[in-house]
Amino acid sequence: MNRIATVMKIHAKDKLMWLILPWCLGLLPAFLVNFLIGGIVQPEEGLYTGGLASIFVWMMVVGIVTLTKSFPFALGLSIRRTDFFLGTLMMIIVVCLGSSVVLLALSFLEGDWAWGVGLHFFKLPYLSDGSLAEQWWTLFATAFHMSFLGFGIVAVYRRFGRMGLFIMFPVIFVGGSVLALLCTYFGWWADIFNWLSGHSAALLASWLFVGAVIYALLSFFMIRKATV
Template sequence: MKGIRSVLYMHWRSVGSWVYIPWLILGSVFLINYGWRSFHQDSQSTNDVGNMVIFIYLFTVAWIFNGQLFAFASGLSIKRMHFVLGSVMAAILISIGSSLLLMLLIVVENMTNGWGIDWHTFSWKVTQTFAYWEQFAIYLLVFLCLILLGFFLSSIVIRFRKRGLLVFGVLLYVFFLVISNTSVNGFDHEEAFWTWIGQHGLLVFYSLIPAIILLLFGCYMLFMRRAIIRS
């Protein structure tokens, strides 16, 4: 268990990259946008996806850190499974923290009627009508999903080198090609299907995202189990 604590400690020592830098970037984007919008106000309510920057940033950091921290952890003779579990625990903590911060900003955004200019940048349009706890759950799942996706893609590179990533990309492309082809030609009631998805979007989300998270976690664990450092 000491290995898991060490990995958590490594992520803690990386708090600048996990927390400070992404929130500084988000803050800067917010301030620039706020300044610009304050001078170019129109009567319409606006809603953008300004918070996407933090999701993309954390996904990228997860991808980079997994490789770098694994090489270091391996040098310290930390068990591979301890590395995986420590990293996933860090991902959960970072997701919870980031979601809480985002929720705090959303609450302020709502209380100030969109920062005084009816501008909603931290909340997504589709989730604005949801209860706060539901929004928190959605952000938490999306953060976790993206961080694990970064870990998973990095584990493909560690285990199978860049060629593995290429194969994965091709397989993913074929998968979506088959799915899209099937949905166009295969379903007699295609329209009804998409209508149902539209009506039960939240149910689909709550079922699909945890399933993807579990799948990513499983594959990440599987690939890292026999991962080696090639330096």
């Protein structure tokens, strides 16, 4: 347990990557740009933007950098790979919890006021539907998913080197292309969109969480045999 806490302390010292960059370099500029556009244009129907996605993209970056920077350093301190993984898992959970609570609070603050310029940045249709618990779960599960998506990508690199990435990305691209071709050929797109629209954002976020758990488990087994 002490070593897990040590790993969390190692991550916590990098406040720039975990806290400052996602909010100050990712989310804040996106908000300010859209706020300026809303103030200039002031559309009657309001300005709905996808700028909120910037914080989730940064969470993926955090997952990538975590295994890139901290993993060799932690092993140099004789920390076991299992402890490193568990400490990183706890750190990601804490950060995702905090981030989702702050985003939910900003969504509540935004409300129908929309910052006085008709900007809907944090409170968005569909994503902000449901109870407060459902809205929080959507934000948390998405952030958790993106964090371990980045973590998993680097885990592949750590375990199999560049060749692993050279194989993984083409396989994903080809698999996605074949799936898209089949959906077009058999006319499945309408059924897929209808299925997605028939489920809440919180339910779809639950599937993202399941995906994140799979990434985490695969990453754990890969870093156990990964080279530094």
